[in-house]
Amino acid sequence: MIRLSPNGRGTALRFDASSVSPGKLIERLLGALAPNMRLATPPDAPALWFDPQRIRHSTRGARRLLGPVADPGAPLSSLLEAFAAQDRKLSEEPEHALAERLRRLAERGEPFRRRVRLSDGRNYDVEGAPSGPLCVLLIRDVHDECEALERARAAQLRAEGEVALLRAALDRVPVPVWREDEAGAPHWRNAAAEATPQPEAPAEPVRIPGAPGAAFVGRAPPAPAGPDGSLRIYADTVAETFAHLRVGLAIYDANRRLILHNPAMAEIFGAKPEWLANRPSLRETLDRLREARRLPEQADYPAWRAALFTLFDDPAHARYEDVWELPDGRGVHVVGRPHPLGGIAFMFEDFTESMALQRWRSTAVEVRRATLDMLGEGVVVFGSDGQTRIANPACRAIWGLDAPFGPDPAASLPPHVADFAEACARGGDAAATLWRRIRDAVSGGGGRSVWRGRVDLADGRTLDARVAPMPDGSTLAAFTDVTDGVRVAAALRERAEALEAAAAMRDALVDQLSHRLRTPLNAIFGFAQMLHSGRAGPLSPQQAEYLEAVERAAGLLLEGVEHMSELISTHDPQRPVRRPPDLSGPPHEIGACRRRTGAGKA
Template sequence: MGDVTEREGRQGDSLRRVGGGAATRVVATLLGWVGAGVPDDPPPALVAIRVSRDHVASASAPARALFAEAARRGAPLALLRDRLARCDGATAQALDALMARGVAFRRRIQLAEGVFDLSAEPAGGDCLLVFTDISAHAAALAAAEAELAAAKAEAAALRAALDAVKAPVWRRTAQGEVIWASAGARVLGGADPPEDAAIVPIAAADGDSLAVAAAPTATPAPGAALNRFVETVTETFAHLRIGLAIYDSERRLTLANPAVAELFGADPAWFAARPTLRETLDRLREARQLPEQANYPAWRAQLFTLFDDVARASYEERWELPDGRSIHVVGRPHALGGIAFIFEDVTEAIAMQRWRSTAVEVRRATLDALADGVVVLGPDGQTRMANPAFVTLWRLGERFDDAPRHVSDIAAACR
């Protein structure tokens, strides 16, 4: 259940290569816990089991509560293996490889008590298994993965739609570099769009935009190619969760996809009546779908000033709504002489970012509270962090700071 990350080789052999005495003890501390086993009273969140050959050497109180008899000191390792095998056969096989060849692994495993992240690796002459309960975030992760897959499908559908448009279309970065061209643009053979191409901003794309030019054969009716493009974009945006609302130079709504009404809980028929920007903002304020403002008239007037010089209009802000949602709003000039506003609900993304930051802080605080010295190394042998107990244990003092250090440098400093 999840990908396996393995690090081949016996880490005990690494101890012998470093040498005896103090250097051996330093590397032993880097690789695992030194001592008689897991403390009887570890940090509350630590669910850890230390196994030695064919039996359980020790286990934390949370681990004993989770695995009962299988985590009892001296219990046969087969009991713990059978418990894991009933949930995930691949995890049991990975445990066999760990005990037989010292192959460390990390997996996500579904137990009856919830979803856990299992990290297992050699520790001195034994092996250490640490379970982290991630049940509260497993559902959010699954939802995020599903949303990512949907976003990729939507992007593929949008590119297919643009390829079907006869008008040439280019995607450009904020610096003007072309990174994609539609079939119509490739037919022209030009690497860059013409100067009179219409510019349509792309929300949440770091300033990227679409440049749209008239097709060479679109001469019968002025603007016909552009109108067809707008119709295609409207049809495409009708199936997206990102809201698009375009107001003309008179500040009247000319186009809005269904996502706008859905985001703000408004009646789609009301938007179909082409309200002005003032009417839109006032209605949303009455429905408590705008950020709270100390001076609402002044805030609204500031939005109106965007239409004073449409060609240079630029607006980007995150609206924190009274219901707790966060809406990322971008306003850019539109080819028809007005301003296109794009609305995206970024509430889940912000919540996930905050959760990740909190998780990192909690993990650091937990490690700092350990009496045992702990240092985290990356695949390149460079340190990622070390807790105060490690620095004190080896009397590193001012010689050790948060800057990355190679494990060989630490070993040399401890001699």
């Protein structure tokens, strides 16, 4: 027994020398020693121990990561070949390749440490070093650390870019700005501060806390004095406010010259900002926009322009509002109001989309109303508050609501569902029941489900009614006058019943006639056969001729009966069709034909 006790812990190996070969003994010994010779690493971390010929020991993590080439006993050449294939994929230089460094470690004991990307696409730190009689290879997964490092580098680059951008922006500020360190000494200045040899801190500095012990210090610009300074502050405030709005702004002074505009005004009319910056007059602005077809077409343009000029005769009371429909199809809402410092401020709002939406909505409403008016079905819609929204002419005609309703002659419809129900109650109890159901559906007491039914009015008309909820909370009621259809159906039923009765009477009559005719005919044919047979004695030639005439006449009568039966059978499919007998032959053939057709039966 061999016992190893590193750090107070022991590992025991028992073996029987008579049953273990020397090679197996060495492998067991290395397997017991290898875990105690490894570097500091987690128990399941990828690690393996090897000599120049083969792998002696490996952890589960190493076998899971590298596969069969890391199994104990596997030749080292297999591991080298696997690393060489990986090096070729990564285009590694030969002397820095992982396979070459591993070979040097196994042959010369040269330690190394490298960061590589293995076949699973993750980054690993690979460290190899001699460990007693063997060499140890430790592999540590650092993929997450690499990604975190890349993110930190990207964040640093972004921060550096933002710092450079902020410094460039501060260089354009006409106010001296500099940054002080912990001792209070400036170590960065903007362009305005660089222009001043020794910038002094203002009496009322503007300090922006920065890093610990540092601050940005700036000199606030002095407020302009006098009316010109106030005007400039007001103009700057208005320009900054309206620069971000979609509503165009153009302010003209008392001399009708442009003193302020925002970018939206230039965008709406397609004017160049450089030209507007030259402060054109109102006449120049209108003429230029007219040339560019950015103004509404006017039959008398000079008169229209002169009407705008008259606003400046009394700017304090000027009021202007109009919709300019431009040639390109756009609509611009123009509002002119007095400016506090004199002149007139014009505001331009491009409401093309709103106008198109309003037109589409108006068209949709008109199409819907025309569609409802053309329907033969009566339709009425009640809002969630019970007010009457829509009622087409068919509905008014069905319920007799063509006369004005109430004291207002223009009110041709009951304003509320209760008024509607009261006006239609003269249709009888069935109509009153129907409108109670409609009122319950509008108020929500009858639920919000679809209802269908048929109603018979007191005046003899019949209606198919349907009540259905609408998505916006309103309720639709539809009525179809099916009186004509019901009457036609009733008439058809009566006709069918009359035809069935007539057919029954005809069949009874035919049966009676057939029975009453066949009975004497059977007797005639019977006696004629008996006389022909000689049972009553011999017949003279004249008697035989008379007997044949009797039989022929009886046959003709039987043929008529058969034809009548066949005619009846064409209207009654259940009756069999019978062929009439051929009575043109001799008397004995006539008797045979009579027997075949069943004429002998009563």
